[in-house]
Amino acid sequence: MRTIKGIGVSAGRVLGPSLRMPPPVPEPEADARFGADSTVDGEKARLKDAAEEVRADLRHRAETASGDAKAVLDATAMMATDPMLLKAAGKHINAGMAADRAIWEAGLEVAAMLQSLGGYMAERTQDVLDVRARIVAELDGLPAPGIPASDTPFILVAEELAPADTATLDPAKVIGLVTSGGGPQSHTAILARALGLPAVVGAPDADSLSDGTELYVDGATGTVVAEPGASEREAASKYASRVSLPPFSGTGTTSDGHRVPLLANVGSGKDAKAAAAAGAEGIGLLRTEFCFLGRDSEPTQEEQVTAYGAVFEAFPGRKVVVRTLDAGADKPLPFLTDATEPNPALGVRGFRTDRSSPGVLGRQLEAIAIAAGAHEADVWVMAPMISTAEEAADFAVQCTGAGLAMPGVMIEVPAAALMAEAVLSRVRFASLGTNDLTQYTMAADRQLGTLATLNDPWQPAVLQLIGRTVEGARAAETAAEPGQATAAIKNVGVCGEAAADPALAVVLTGLGVNTLSMTPRALASVGAVLATVSLAEAQDLASVALSAHTAAEARSAVRSRLPVLEELGL
Ligand SMILES: C=C(OP(=O)(O)O)C(=O)O
Ligand SMILES: [Mg+2]
Secondary structure, three states, X not given: OEEEEOEEEEOOEEEEEEEXXXXXXXXXXXXXXXOOOOOHHHHHHHHHHHHHHHHHHHHHHHHHOOHHHHHHHHHHHHHHOOHHHHHHHHHHHHOOEOHHHHHHHHHHHHHHHHHHHOHHHHHOHHHHXXXXXXXXXXXXXXXXXXXXXXXXXXXXXXXXXOHXXXXXXXXXXXXXXXXXXXXXXXXXXXXXXXXXXXXXXXXXXXXXXXXXXXXEEEXXXXXXXXXXXHHHHHHHHHHHOOOOOOOOOOOOEOOOOOEOOEEEXXXXXXXXXXXXXXXXXXXXXXXXXXXXOOOOOOOOXXXXXXXXXXXXXXXXXXXXXXXXXXXXXXXXXXXXXXOOOOOHHHOOOHHHHHHHOOOHHHHHHHHHHHHHHOOOOEEEEEEOOOOOHHHHHHHHHHHHHOOOOOEEEEEOOHHHHHOHHHHHOOOOEEEEOHHHHHHHHHOOOOOOHHHOXXXXXXXXXXXXXXXXXXXXXXXXXXXXXXXXXXXXXXXXXXOOHHHHOHHHHHHHHHOOOOEEEEOHHHHHHHHHHHOOOOHHHHHHHHHHHHHOOOHHHHHHHHHHOOOHHHHOOO
């Protein structure tokens, strides 16, 4: 028995054999030529065989997969023997290039061509690059890249998952995740929460785990045990037979009726439909850059109107908060951001790109207004990475110019939290982006697994800034319209990953946050836990968390006062 510690990012306790994610396939030598022992025809035959092998393997995996993973595997299988791809590689082989390098070059050419066609074709770019890596692996006798294939369920062990791995992760096969890298805001963590998979990230010792080792994963405490004993087995079986959570009722409230609307974070119309089906009361964060990731040119007005309209359509009469393009750092958009910046997280990102690329924001606001006009949703608009009251005012003016009546800002820079009263006096609402607020408060890159313990929204410094933002908003309410009988409420929401942690959601409610927005998967657990505490109890728990000296103390002090978490296996 060996215990490995990491950071629990998605609750649940499971047992299963480990299977490692293979390393990325290395690029074949640039000048690789086939030797005297091969011929043009021989090399082409080798390539054809490898491509057919890859196709058969993907087909087999598609047969046993489900949902999105199945569709992606089917599409990729077809791409493996695509005549255009093999023909392009054949041309390089005619010139003496070795098969592995030839398919590498051909994949790049076909991907660039698809990209230039835009639309559906451009979306296939990733499939071509994936298939190219698989064929190279087959030719060079390397393990196939991506999520490993297995006929039986396993716990996936990796350094970190990339967004592209999401598509082929089949939750019927992968029952838990352990990564040596990544933090609470990493792609692995976000994916695990979206799929409801127990997950531990930032566990450096996981790199030493070999395939087939039996593992116990506790995604709430961040514990991984290799060759577990009786107590772990009992904990896992207790978890497996836990009371299952009822679906979210569609109304977020404390036990004494204090309303906290529970909203969803989405990146597309498809996500929005799923969020509506999960009972979300609206959308608290539409990450518009997710509609256009990988694009190297600005989307047209028509493309934007269609993308946003698809989200509005899912929530007639409900609130939908659209965030304007948040390009930069972890979400590069080649048409807006400068890839050569030495320190992109502190660079020209989010609202700041309005200075470097004027016009893009204005055109986006116009597209949002047109889409809003065509649907019934109650559309609010917010800008990311606002640091000052001037920036907030500038954004509000641009929104008004576009006919958008509800301008707001994301509070994710400590300066904006500290100056919340001034910032909120310029706009109608704020949404706390706790992922970035934590990274900037703790000066810890959210993408670095080695800094994961700093990058924790339970850090009391982050909680203090959240409290300060709420106070600033309340002060801005009374300052804004002194002559009015009732001040216009300045809604303060949270749309970072913190809102998806049921214990932290209670603390945020106690701190005075008005709405919580999260991955739809978390609605049921957050809704269930919130419904067991009164507002006064939530306020008490908020003071417990605020007075802790460390993140670990804050988390465990609050968790120990919420026994419902244990009962629900959270
Ligand atoms: C919600 C947030 O935005 P993103 O994760 O897209 O940066 C955040 O920073 O908390
Ligand atoms: Mg952010």
